[in-house]
Amino acid sequence: MAANIFFVGLMGAGKTTIGRIIAKHLNKAFYDSDHEIERRTGVSIPVIFELEKEDGFRKREAAVIEELSHMQDIVLATGGGAVLLPENRKHLMENGTVIYLRANVNELWHRTRNDKHRPLLQNDNPRQRLEHLFAQRDPLYREVASIIVDTGGQPVNAIVHQIEQKL
Numbered sequence: 825m826a827a828n829i830f831f832v833g834l835m836g837a838g839k840t841t842i843g844r845i846i847a848k849h850l851n852k853a854f855y856d857s858d859h860e861i862e863r864r865t866g867v868s869i870p871v872i873f874e875l876e877k878e879d880g881f882r883k884r885e886a887a888v889i890e891e892l893s894h895m896q897d898i899v900l901a902t903g904g905g906a907v908l909l910p911e912n913r914k915h916l917m918e919n920g921t922v923i924y925l926r927a928n929v930n931e932l933w934h935r936t937r938n939d940k941h942r943p944l945l946q947n948d949n950p951r952q953r954l955e956h957l958f959a960q961r962d963p964l965y966r967e968v969a970s971i972i973v974d975t976g977g978q979p980v981n982a983i984v985h986q987i988e989q990k991l
């Protein structure tokens with residue numbers, strides 16, 4: 825067993841914050857697929873979306889997920905759309921324990937409403953977009969995850985505790 829832990833869930837669910845803490849507690853290396861893409865390309869996610877559109881970004885994301893999911897003993901926070909491609913879902917399911925951090929749309933909206941770093945929410949009706957993404961992706965997150973944690977407005981330490989009980 826590769827002993828990897830992969831976090832999935834929508835933007836604003838807390839994958840990076842929670843993942844980083846869990847990695848520290850379990851003494852595993854922490855990765856974030858968006859940060860890894862930014863590190864490799866030297867530009868930000870919004871710039872990649874602008875230059876290469878969502879398709880170009882998804883190709884970079886798939887390459888990073890394939891590579892990182894085959895590492896050993898890591899915690900990985902994936903981007904919210906990582907579950908869209910079947911090959912990503914396969915890599916995640918086959919190479920680690922997948923945790924779905926599930927937050928409701930109100931909570932996600934509250935956390936992302938002033939964020940300019942998320943290109944998918946830069947449109948006339950970002951809240952409606954978030955609702956649409958939730959409806960589209962919730963079944964995919966459920967498909968890949970063996971652990972589902974409802975964040976339910978709880979503080980970070982309570983969510984971390986809940987995850988550690990389930991691992």
Ligand code: S3P
Nearest residue numbers: 834835836858903904905942943
């Ligand atoms: C995306 C989520 C973002 C980032 C990109 C696309 C998505 O990651 O990968 O903006 O499709 O939901 P976070 O979930 O870390 O915000």
